[in-house]
Amino acid sequence: xxxxxxxxxxxxxxxxKLVSTMPVSSGIVTSYVPGETTASAVEATATLExxxxxxxxxxxxxxxxxxxxxxxxxxxYLDLLQQLAAQGLTRGAEVSVKLSAIGQAIPETGDKIAxxxxxxxxxxxxNAGTTVTLDMEDHTTTDRTLAALRELRKDFPETGAVLQAxxxxxxxxxxxxxxxxSRVRLCKGAYKEPESVAFQDRLDVDKSYVRCLKxxxxxxGYPMIATHDPRMVEIASSLxxxxxxxxxxxxxxxxxxxxxxxxxxxxxxxxRMRVYVPYGQEWYGYLMRRLAERPQNLxxxxxxxxxxx
Ligand SMILES: Cc1cc2nc3c(=O)[nH]c(=O)nc-3n(C[C@H](O)[C@H](O)[C@H](O)COP(=O)(O)OP(=O)(O)OC[C@H]3O[C@@H](n4cnc5c(N)ncnc54)[C@H](O)[C@@H]3O)c2cc1C
Numbered sequence: 001x002x003x004x005x006x007x008x009x010x011x012x013x014x015x016x017k018l019v020s021t022m023p024v025s026s027g028i029v030t031s032y033v034p035g036e037t038t039a040s041a042v043e044a045t046a047t048l049e050x051x052x053x054x055x056x057x058x059x060x061x062x063x064x065x066x067x068x069x070x071x072x073x074x075x076x077y078l079d080l081l082q083q084l085a086a087q088g089l090t091r092g093a094e095v096s097v098k099l100s101a102i103g104q105a106i107p108e109t110g111d112k113i114a115x116x117x118x119x120x121x122x123x124x125x126x127n128a129g130t131t132v133t134l135d136m137e138d139h140t141t142t143d144r145t146l147a148a149l150r151e152l153r154k155d156f157p158e159t160g161a162v163l164q165a166x167x168x169x170x171x172x173x174x175x176x177x178x179x180x181x182s183r184v185r186l187c188k189g190a191y192k193e194p195e196s197v198a199f200q201d202r203l204d205v206d207k208s209y210v211r212c213l214k215x216x217x218x219x220x221g222y223p224m225i226a227t228h229d230p231r232m233v234e235i236a237s238s239l240x241x242x243x244x245x246x247x248x249x250x251x252x253x254x255x256x257x258x259x260x261x262x263x264x265x266x267x268x269x270x271x272r273m274r275v276y277v278p279y280g281q282e283w284y285g286y287l288m289r290r291l292a293e294r295p296q297n298l299x300x301x302x303x304x305x306x307x308x309x
Contacts, residue, residue, distance in 0.1 A: 003192075007288070007289070007292045029283060032255070032258075032278070033060070033280075033286065034256065036281045037279070041057050041059075041080060041279040042084060042087060045089050048277070051267070052264070052268070053264070055094075055274060056094050056274055056277070057080060057093060057095050058095070058276060058278040059080065060278050060280035060281070060285075060286055061280060061282045063100065064101050064102065064103055064104075064105065065106060070106070070114075071117075074102055078120070080095065081124045081127075081130070084130070091130075093130060095121065095130070096132075096133045096135050098137060099144070099145055100137055100141070102117035103117055104144065104145075118132070131156075132152075132159050133161065133183065133185055134159065134161045135162050136161065137191065139191070139197045139198065142167065149161045157181055159183075160182075161177065162186075163186055165188050165205055165206075165208040166193060168198065170212055174212045174215040178215055178216055183221065184216055184222070185224035185253060187226040187227065188206075190289050206232070210232070210235055214239060217236070224274070226252075226254070228259050228262070233252065247270045247272065251272035253273075253276060254273070255276045255290070256276060
């Protein structure tokens, strides 16, 4: 119930300024983001891999409105991939990319710029022995992101995409993408979306998630089940058995710092478990989306703000 007010409040420039002055070492920030540098991301990857977990890394950077900033983000991914490869970590680690961070929102030429930048990252990922998954953002970008995916998959068929169960359209998108070699991450969806395009009731979102799970697990692609919801994990596990899916023909995914014991439990049980690790200086929007999902953490957040440590 608090989710939408928190997302609205997060847009306040005053709050952004106040929160952004918190050091990244502040407890509330490091519980969701391991650090601001490539080195901190690589270190977190090594630690997670040592625990038997796979990783996908996201260089935080949204609202890119000029090519310089887009180039900076591309370069960050290239550096990251190079350092992961140098440390032998790319077998278990891939990267997640938001098209808005690499230029999609630049007026007129944005789609073309983002596609070229995504190609550069896909090429570097392939050379490093790993893959890219395109994150999904608000509903106004869904068609454009899926169009970019189709283009990228011509040269890099290993490229994955995210679908959001809260959108009415997603069950049909799952059907379209449930083919061999297609990697699809199914999440519930994190943006504030209107009733015209998205289910508003949590129960309706959950029901849609289960319908989508059925399509993906019964299909021929590689489903990536991204949720912290114990019920969804349980349902996914029984559907995987029902559709004769062996462990490793699908995977679970959770965010860094959320239900870490459950992440280890699933991995210890033989499941492929991937942790989404966001890093970089632009952690504000990401942090606010996580807080909006879990208002129980608000008191911890307010205490961190007051003490600013
Ligand atoms: C790997 C990954 C990638 C993602 N990529 C995208 C993307 O590209 N686009 C996008 O819109 N969204 C993305 N998301 C976010 C996603 O859409 C949801 O907003 C987020 O995962 C919360 O939904 P949930 O399925 O965990 O369930 P919720 O409905 O938020 O929670 C259900 C239950 O899960 C448990 N739970 C949830 N959070 C916590 C917590 N912090 N601590 C303990 N228990 C908890 C609780 O039991 C809770 O009742 C991604 C999520 C993951 C895991």
